[in-house]
Amino acid sequence: MTKDLSPILDVRNLRTEFRGRDGWQSAVHDLSMQIHENETLAVVGESGSGKSVTALSILRLLPPGARIARGSISFEGQDLTRLDESSMADIRGNRIAMIFQEPMTSLNPTMTVGEQIAESLSIHRGMTGRAASSEALALLDRVRIPSAKRRLGEFPHQFSGGMRQRVMIAIALACRPRLLIADEPTTALDVTIQAQILHLIKELQDEEKMGVLFITHDMGVVAEIADRAVVMRRGDVMETGDCREIFASPTHPYTRKLLFAVPRLGAMDSADRPTPFPEMDENGQAITPAVPEVDTVQRDKEPLLQVRNLCTRFDIRGGLFRTVRGRVHAVENVSFDLRAGETLALVGESGCGKSTTGRSILHLEKPRSGEVRIAGQSLAELSGARLQTERYRMQMIFQDPFASLDPRQTVGAAIAEPLLVHGLASQKTVRKRVAMLLEQVGLPAAVGERYPHEFSGGQRQRICIARALGMEPQLIVADESVSALDVSIKAQIVNLMLELQAQLGLAYLFISHDMAVVERVSHRVAVMYLGEIVEIGPRAQVFGNPQHPYTRKLLSAVPVPDPARRRVRQSIATDEIPSPIRSADYAPPIRSYYEVGEDHLVMEH
Structure with missing residues (x-):
C-alpha cells in the first residue's frame, strides 16, 4: 500500500439527497474519505x-429523484461531479x-x-x-x-x-x-x-x-x-x-x-447449551439479555421428530416423450431425531440439500422414500385435511421475510389469516390473539394496522415468527432465517428464538451456513454435503473435534473478526461442490458411519 502519493479517490464533504414528500432528505451527510x-x-x-x-x-x-447536493469526488485529479455523462460513461467499467x-x-x-x-x-x-x-x-x-x-x-x-x-x-x-x-x-x-x-x-x-x-x-x-x-x-x-x-x-x-x-466462532467453548448473544445499549454499555439460559430438551421422552432414510429426488426429463434422462439427488438417505425443546442445526454450502430436507420434512416437497414422523405419527400415511392438521405442529420461517408477506395486506391480517382459515380463532377473538402474538415477539399491538414495507428487515422477521407461533407449533423449521439480517438485528432475532424456545419448549430445525451463529444457537449439529449427512453430533463435539474433512473445511473458512489474526494468504482453491445430477439408473452407494464420541457420528471417508 502506498500513501505518500496522491490518492486515487478523494471524496470531500459529499452530501447526497433524495426527494421525499417533505422536500430533499439527506442520505449521506458530509462524507470525506481517500x-x-x-x-x-x-x-x-x-x-x-x-x-x-x-x-x-x-x-x-443515482436513481431519478436523487442528487449530489454538494461536495467533490476527485478521481485521479478529475472532479467527477463536474463531468458530463459521456465522460462518466468512459470512466465507468473502464x-x-x-x-x-x-x-x-x-x-x-x-x-x-x-x-x-x-x-x-x-x-x-x-x-x-x-x-x-x-x-x-x-x-x-x-x-x-x-x-x-x-x-x-x-x-x-x-x-x-x-x-x-x-x-x-x-x-x-x-x-x-x-x-x-x-x-x-x-x-x-x-x-x-x-x-x-x-x-x-x-x-x-x-x-x-x-x-x-x-x-x-x-x-x-x-x-x-x-x-x-x-x-x-x-x-x-x-x-x-x-x-x-x-x-x-x-x-x-x-x-x-x-x-x-459479531458472532465469534469458538465463543461457546465453555457452554453446554445454547446461549443468547450479549447485547449493548446505544452508549456502548453491555447489557445482560433477558433470555433465560434454560435447558429445555426433553431427553426422557420420545423424539418429537423422527426422520429415517429420507430421499428426495427431482426428475430431469427430455426428448420427444419427456422421458427421465437423469435425476437431481437433492436429499439422500438422511436420518436424525429431534426432541422437544432442542435445536438441531443443519449446515452446509448452497446446493447441499439443507432447504430441500426442511421442505421434505414438512411434505412441501414429496419425498421419494423414507419416513417422517411427528409425535409418532407418520406423515406418509396422511393426505388432504389430515396432513394439513398435522402441519399445525410444524411451521416454517423463511430467509426473506418481505417475500413471505403479502405487500397488500396489513401484518395483522397476515397473522390472522391462517388462524381464521384453520378455525383456531373466531372473528371476535382474532384481534386479541393477533395483538398477543405481536407482543410475544416484542412488537406493540398497534403495528398490526401497518403494511410490510413500513417495517425494517428485523421487524418483518419478528412478524413472520409471530405468524408461525399463531399455529401453536411444536416444531419450527427456520430456513436461513437470519442470514440476510444485519449483525445486531441477527443477534436480536436469535435471542428472541431462544427466549420462545425456553418459554414454549419449541423444537427448531435451524438451517444455516453461518457457523458462528450455529455454534451459539444449537444443541446438536448435522453437516450436509451433496444431499447426505457426513457428520452429526452434539454441538461441542462437532465444533471442538470435527472429524470429516468437509466439516473442517467449513470451520476453517469462517472469517475471524480480528485484523491481527488475518490468515496468511494462500493459493486460491477453485473446487466447486460436484453436481448432484445423476443418471436415471444411478444407485447411490451404501454409506457407513463410525462413532467418535457419544452420539457423534461421522461418515466413512
Whole structure:
C-alpha cells in the first residue's frame, strides 16, 4: 500500500439527497474519505447507513429523484461531479469498475460469459473477434475458473454462485481499472466461497496495484481484507481509521456495538447449551439479555421428530416423450431425531440439500422414500385435511421475510389469516390473539394496522415468527432465517428464538451456513454435503473435534473478526461442490458411519 502519493479517490464533504414528500432528505451527510494505490478501504454499516448510496454517488449512477447536493469526488485529479455523462460513461467499467452483491441479476442470462466479457473489451478497449475471445479466456484463467476454455461458451445459469461472482470480477478487471468498488460481493455466498473470493480480490489487487472500495456490513470480512475502515450510520460517518486500531480500541459507541454483536466462532467453548448473544445499549454499555439460559430438551421422552432414510429426488426429463434422462439427488438417505425443546442445526454450502430436507420434512416437497414422523405419527400415511392438521405442529420461517408477506395486506391480517382459515380463532377473538402474538415477539399491538414495507428487515422477521407461533407449533423449521439480517438485528432475532424456545419448549430445525451463529444457537449439529449427512453430533463435539474433512473445511473458512489474526494468504482453491445430477439408473452407494464420541457420528471417508 502506498500513501505518500496522491490518492486515487478523494471524496470531500459529499452530501447526497433524495426527494421525499417533505422536500430533499439527506442520505449521506458530509462524507470525506481517500483511497490510495493498492489500498482497501471498507465502508461498513448496517442497512440504511448510506454505504451503497456512497458508491452510486461516486459512479454518478443515482436513481431519478436523487442528487449530489454538494461536495467533490476527485478521481485521479478529475472532479467527477463536474463531468458530463459521456465522460462518466468512459470512466465507468473502464477506470472505475464495480462488482455487485448478486451476480445473477448483473449478468445477462441470454449471453454466454465469454460474450459478456468480450462486450466490455469491445466497448472500452476496442477489441473484437479473436483478440477479444483470447483476452476473455485469459481473464477467466486469471480469476481461477477451472476449464476456462470450455466454460467460456456457457451461460450464467450453468455456473455456481461463487463462479458467477468470479465472472463478474473478470468483467470488472477487463479494462485494468484503477479503482474497484465491491458492493457486498460476498454477502450471499457460503463461507468457503466467501473466503475464496476475498483472497482472489486481494491477490488481483496486488497484481494491478488498484485501490478497492469494499462495502459490507460484516465486520469479519472487514478484518479479513481492509487496511482502513469508515463506519457509517444513517448517512453519518461514526468513525474512520486504521482497521487494527478500530478493532483494538473503537472510540464511537456505535462501532463498539457493531463489533460487540459479531458472532465469534469458538465463543461457546465453555457452554453446554445454547446461549443468547450479549447485547449493548446505544452508549456502548453491555447489557445482560433477558433470555433465560434454560435447558429445555426433553431427553426422557420420545423424539418429537423422527426422520429415517429420507430421499428426495427431482426428475430431469427430455426428448420427444419427456422421458427421465437423469435425476437431481437433492436429499439422500438422511436420518436424525429431534426432541422437544432442542435445536438441531443443519449446515452446509448452497446446493447441499439443507432447504430441500426442511421442505421434505414438512411434505412441501414429496419425498421419494423414507419416513417422517411427528409425535409418532407418520406423515406418509396422511393426505388432504389430515396432513394439513398435522402441519399445525410444524411451521416454517423463511430467509426473506418481505417475500413471505403479502405487500397488500396489513401484518395483522397476515397473522390472522391462517388462524381464521384453520378455525383456531373466531372473528371476535382474532384481534386479541393477533395483538398477543405481536407482543410475544416484542412488537406493540398497534403495528398490526401497518403494511410490510413500513417495517425494517428485523421487524418483518419478528412478524413472520409471530405468524408461525399463531399455529401453536411444536416444531419450527427456520430456513436461513437470519442470514440476510444485519449483525445486531441477527443477534436480536436469535435471542428472541431462544427466549420462545425456553418459554414454549419449541423444537427448531435451524438451517444455516453461518457457523458462528450455529455454534451459539444449537444443541446438536448435522453437516450436509451433496444431499447426505457426513457428520452429526452434539454441538461441542462437532465444533471442538470435527472429524470429516468437509466439516473442517467449513470451520476453517469462517472469517475471524480480528485484523491481527488475518490468515496468511494462500493459493486460491477453485473446487466447486460436484453436481448432484445423476443418471436415471444411478444407485447411490451404501454409506457407513463410525462413532467418535457419544452420539457423534461421522461418515466413512
